[in-house]
Amino acid sequence: MATILIVEDEIPINELIKRNLQAVGHTCISVLDGSAAIHELSQREIDLVLLDIMLPEMDGYEIFRQIRGTPAIFLTAKSSLSDKVKGLTLGADDYLVKPFEMLELLARIDAVLRRTKKTSKTFELDGVKIDFESRQLFLHDHPVEYTPKEFDLLEVLVNNRNIALSREKLLELAWGYDYVGDTRTVDVHIQKLRKKLDMDSRIKTVYKMGYRLEV
Amino acid sequence: MKYRTFLTTLALFLFSFNLGIVIISITAFKDTIHRAQERSLDEHYFITSALLQDFHAVEGRGTDLDSSIPSLLQPYSYLAGDQNVTLGLFKDKELVYSNSSVLSVPNGFLELPGDGSRLVSIQESGDRASVLVSGKLPAPYDLYTMVYLYDITDGIAAWKQMKNMLFFAGLIVSVLFAFGLHLLLYKLFKPLSQISQTSRQIAAGAYDTRLPVSGQDELTEMAQSFNHMAKEIQNQIQQLATAAQQKQQFIDNFAHELRTPLTTIYGYAEYIQKVARTEDDKLFATTYIMSESRRLQQIAYRLLDLATLRENKIERKTVEIKQLFLGVEQALSLMAAKQNVQITSECHFDSLECDSDLMHILLVNFVDNALKACGANGHIKMVAFLNHGQKTVMVEDNGKGMSGEHLLHITEAFYRVDLARTRNGGGAGLGLTLCKQIADSHGAELTFSSEPGMGTKATIIFPAENRNEWNQKAKILQ
Structure with missing residues (x-):
């Protein structure tokens, strides 16, 4: 399965996503802020990034600009249309508004991984x-x-x-x-x-x- | 209104002005005719009496009267020249003399009563008009009728010209009047249209529109009151907008505050139901569910505190400052010890008039925030001192501080200095909102000063000790 980087500053939510993704067989790395995310991306091969938008110091959009090339799904509490449009026009592969169901997240991760040919055949x-x-x-x-x-x-x-x-x-x-x-x-x-x-x-x-x- | 006034005034003017012209014309016409008639009668009388004397003289000489008539009337023929007068003498309806080749007299004018009365009339033949006077000579020559015809065509033409001139002048005057009236009304009504235009602009949302104020009349006064009204409206709209914005901000923040714990609680419940297999997994999930529920509970309690404080009156008592500080230190000593933070206090006055429970909550909040800002090995100082006679309590820390932009907002509900609104420090985001309300209910003022990296000072300044004034202020604020 794929290696997924979770960038989320709310520890309980970060942990929850990690546990669910690990359950279906993904390898997960949890980080709490942007600089750690960029550090992780430079260290190893990451197939997909789950990015929260409201993060301390550096927001999700800014992190996304710096990690161009890695597929990303935005996870956020911001549900306004302009936020969604901004996220998607930046080139994000998907956009999920909190609170979301875990099965939906998994389905979207699968869809993105299929597009980027990272699913196991x-x-x-x-x-x-x-x-x-x-x-x-x-x-x-x-x-x-x-x-x-x-x-x-x-x-x-x-x-x-x-x-x-x-x-x-x-x-x-x-x-x-x-x-x-x-x-x-x-x-x-x-x-x-x-x-x-x-x-x-x-x-x-x-x-x-x-x-x-x-x- | 403007056009109605314009049209009414113009119509009234035109009516009376033209009526005047018509009256003048008629009077002038009548006058012309009257003078022509008078003149004709005079001449007729003069000629008739002269002729009568001549007749007597001719008869006295025994000459035939009829044959001498032409020579008798010859002297009057000068009248036929430029005087436009035609003379005719009839004897028993037969023309015996005329100084003009054309003389037409309606028959009726020859049948006159023999009492010497004369007939005067206006005779029109073709395009010419004349005054016709006919009268019988007195007896014994009453067979003769003298006809005097005075051509007044020129007089009427002159009158007509004058009448036309009058109407033409009237037209020019009317046009000038209409123009002037229009200008006057425009000037009079201009402020009104300006007011209506400005009102429309204000109604359309341009609240900063104002009327120009110039001069020293009633309209200026009205413009001033109008502008005053517009200013008041602008202020109130501004206040409403600010209040609405704050409320919206509160709701947005509140929704966000609820959303994160709810996402967590739902997610872990789902995890237990669908994924968790070991007791360890379940314990792990339930721990998060419980801590997030507690967070929601804390928010609920704080909101309730705010609501209660808004409704209830505060109980003021004389509180020992030392006791107050001691209570706060005790409440937070465990946390301070854990972080290895030192809390000290200083008192420069002994007692304070306040609600001791609320003041305790306020100070605990201040110190709690300071603890969060300090991290390990910090130092927090509580100071009570007199500043220009005003009792002041200050909580000072040497923590991470914050920028001026944040200072403006920290008393807003759910405001987080950290953009990401992290809960690493814990809390519901309502602490300082509560403090602000407590300060307000005491009539006191809250100030914060901070510098990033240098620490923060939170200060509450109580009003000068004038109990009456203080109570009044507190009453107003409640």
Whole structure:
């Protein structure tokens, strides 16, 4: 997965983002201000920067001007249109207003990483190998038959691994907003995935919540 | 209004002026005719009486009357020349003499009563007008009728010319009058249109528009009061705008203050629900949820304090300054010890008239802020002294200080010296707002002076000890 730099001066929020990103497999570096951010960027390869705008001494826009080239998403409490426009015209890849849902942040990070070709094209776990580009599934190097929806569901689970997803959320993410169906469809597909990929111990049922792919 | 006045005045003027001209014309006309008639009658009488004497003389000589008439009337033929007079003598409706080749007389004028009365009339033939006088000669010559015709065409022409002249002059006078009237009204109404224009501008938002003030009349006075009104409006609008801006700033800041802890609380709750697997993860998340909830609670309490202070009266008592300082030191000693900050105090007067609880809150806030500014190994000094007879309490630190720009705003709610509004120092951002309110309710003045890197001085200056005045001031402020 990707290496992500979090620039946020509110320690609780910084910590929260870091924990969530680490859960889905990203490598995270937390910094509290601009100079530390610039220092980190000069030290190592960073795939994406999450930038708060209101920071002590040097604001997010200024930091962004200095780190040109690294993809960035602005995270801010400023929700006015002019602020958004300013952020995006500067060349930011996305703009997210606090308070945001973690799943939304993850989805946007995925979108940016896909554009900048930093997403992993394959995923391996316990002899299961998923090739996202050619949409192929292998179990112990033997191809596995699957339906398109099963693959979509698996992709959602992998991208949000270690995060419990409700049945409704899974329907929304794998089937789409406009899908009108029973949440039991999700249960049926999960059962099939568990069986086909021998993932009973990995795809966990979370009590009264939904499912979680635990890695 | 201007045009109505203009039109009404002009119409009235034109009506009376032209009426005058018409009256003059008619009078002049009547006069002309009257004089022509008088003259004709006189001449007629003169000729008739002369002729009568001649008739008597001719008859006395026994000469035939009819044959001698032409020679008798010959002397009057001069009248026919430039005098425009035609004479005619009729005998029983037959013309026996005329000094003109053309003489037309309406028949009625020859049938006259024999009592010597004469008929006068205006006769028009073609484009010429004449006064016609006819009268019978007295008996025994009453067969003869004398007709006197006086041409007045020239007189009427002269009158017509005069009338035309009058109307022409009248026209010129009217135009001049209209022009003058217009100028006068323009000058009279100009201030009014200026006022309406200025009012419109003010209504449209240009509050700094003023009327020009010149001269020493009623209009000047009105312009002055108008300008005064405009100034008052501008002031009040300014105050409203400032108040609205402050309120908006407060709401914006308040929303931001709420948003950050709420984001954190929601985020960690979501984390527990969806991500956390170990007890350690859950403990970690709940710690943040609790600390952020406490922050919200603190904001709520402070807002409540502000509201209570706004409504309740303060209880003034005589408070020992030493006691007050001791209380503050005790309240913050733990924190000061942790940061290794030294708190000292100095008293140059003994007691103070104030609400001891509120004054305690104020000083704790001052010292708390000083502690945040100091970092480790700082020094904070509380001093009570008399400054020009006014009791003054000052809290001085040697911390990081701040720039003048920040000093102007630090008593505003949620204002943070740090642009990023970090909470590393903690607090709700309402401390100094509360202090300001406490100072206001005591009628005291808050001042701050600071220099970046040199430390900050927070001072509260109490009004001079005149209890009555003090109470009044406090009452007004409440």
